[in-house]
Amino acid sequence: MSIDLSKLNPDTRYLNDMRSVLRDQEWAKSASNMALYFMYRGIEELNQIRYDITVVPANMLGQEYVKTKGHYHIGKYGEVYTVLEGQAIYLMQKKFNDDNIADVYAVQAKKGDVVVIPSDYGHITINPSKEELKMANWVASDCKSDYSLFEKLQGACYHYTLEGWQKNENYKNVPPLRFEEPLKEVPSNLDFLKVK
Secondary structure: OOOHHHHHOEEEEHHHHHHHHHHOOHHHHOOOOOOEEEEEEEEEOOOEEEEEEEEEEOOOOOOOOOOOOEEEEEEEOOEEEEEOOOOOOOOEEEEOOOOEEEEEEEEEEEOOEEOOOOOOOEEEEOOOOOOOOOEEEEEEEEOOEHHHHHHOOOOOOOOEOEEEHHHHHHHHOOOEEEEOOOEOOOOOOOHHHHHO
């Protein structure tokens, strides 16, 4: 699917929207507001599944690589991502309760790779490179996002920085980070994204 994004108006996520989730709070206090990424939502919709594209230019947020704000889905909704250009790291965390994490893993993906977000995992996307990340996602049209835990605890349970993975000390219990492989193609039937 070829989409001319220049003809569409994105929702833009600015630094001011993200200050609370950044590891380097000293940098965040003094950094000027700027656009961090662009969300083109509802490009297409079929059978109650929405197709979006998000563009994340290369950037550093202090010592941390640029990332999305992070959210959990309200309800039992999963999501499927495909990297269209560049590379991404998808970090997924499952909670026992707010500051106790049951499971956390990351998937490193490059152009053409596919990542499935399980329905009960909060997630962020990181652009760990010097090139623009462009990714597509499929999600149920009525899925809503909850950003509050990431705002409350200053991001996900791990931050990806110039020094590598750093545990977020605002969480009480965090298991070791594990890594999973991406898929090579989008599942042929996306009905599992819809809550029955």
